[in-house]
Amino acid sequence: MYEKTGYLDTQLKLFYLSDTMNWECPYHYHDFDKLTIFLQGRVTYEIEGQSYLLQPYDIVVVPAGQMHRPIISDTSVYERIIAYIAPSFFDIYKQRHCDLSGIFTQLSSHVLRQSQEAGNVYGTACRLRQAWAETDEDVSLLQETLFLELMIYLAKAIRKKNVDYVKTGSHNVKIQQIMHYINDHIAQPLSVPLLARQFYVSPDYLMHLFKGETGYSLGNYITTKRLLAARTLMEKDIPLTTVCYDSGFKNYSTFYRAWKKFYGVSPKKGISNTLSEGPIE
Missing domain, CATH: 2.60.120.280 (Regulatory protein AraC)
Structure with missing residues (x-):
């Protein structure tokens, strides 16, 4: 992740x-x-x-x-x-x-x-x-x-x-297109085979390309974006079941496990905020 x-x-x-x-x-x-x-x-x-x-x-x-x-x-x-x-x-x-x-x-x-x-x-x-x-x-x-x-x-x-x-410099256009597509369709079904068909590449090549450019797997990127979308919806006091499906998760148990692993608490408890020492970026 x-x-x-x-x-x-x-x-x-x-x-x-x-x-x-x-x-x-x-x-x-x-x-x-x-x-x-x-x-x-x-x-x-x-x-x-x-x-x-x-x-x-x-x-x-x-x-x-x-x-x-x-x-x-x-x-x-x-x-x-x-x-x-x-x-x-x-x-x-x-x-x-x-x-x-x-x-x-x-x-x-x-x-x-x-x-x-x-x-x-x-x-x-x-x-x-x-x-x-x-x-x-x-x-x-x-x-x-x-x-x-x-x-x-x-x-x-x-x-x-x-x-x-400032205009963008040289970068992998295919990866940029894939990221935009995922963000625009985050509530819809997304998978490696589906994205491979959408962008006319093989699933293996797509996973290798994405991992090589970003350092992370395509599946982790999709899950992270869905959790961020879920957090935004939760801040609007939308019911958790609606949050689950509107952020692209197929069922509540999958959403619960992903949220708990990512944030360390259950969705009902919201998000644990701990102050860090600051950035190095």
Whole structure:
């Protein structure tokens, strides 16, 4: 199964990371939205079968549940600011007529790029970076305030189409198509033979290709996506039996076992949230 990394017990958590580690980050996902301000390094970001070559001050947007990983090219300094954002974070500002959710829902690409001449987004990102050099007791409040300012400017730039979307680089188009198909048909029957027929390849080749590109089996990917869909439905107080079938499981016992194995508790108990030490991504 794909690894779930990072846990959130607050509405917003910010991390500043700068390192020269030569490491390989596996594909993983989060139950919350993630935004990364890339500051420096030689990094390609892969998200749901698409790859993006990053430039300084690019903003990487990963909605909850999407598989992703950074690929570090060498031991150059990899510097970034990462934000974990709970869904309830946006609700507060919607009530104040400030809808920031479009950052994660109105995207043409997972990577946003604004020229330095454009001003607001870039300038606020620079000030946010500088805030990590502060040592005052109120520094965390300053960082959160600057991040909120960045979100407001970014949401406004997206609405007014004043931000550029970074095009994807070379990647396996077939895998990308398969991932899109699975996400679009998650409540419908999905199997290796069915997908092989859909994409005109043999089942063995399909499994080998998917495993080679992502490091995970096709069956595990489908199950993970169905569990994420089930979680979203559960948060809407939909009955568990309906959740089971609407997320693509054939029967409740299969859904129960998959949920219990993945989250460690029964569906009726919801989800166990434990705070982690933070990301390395």
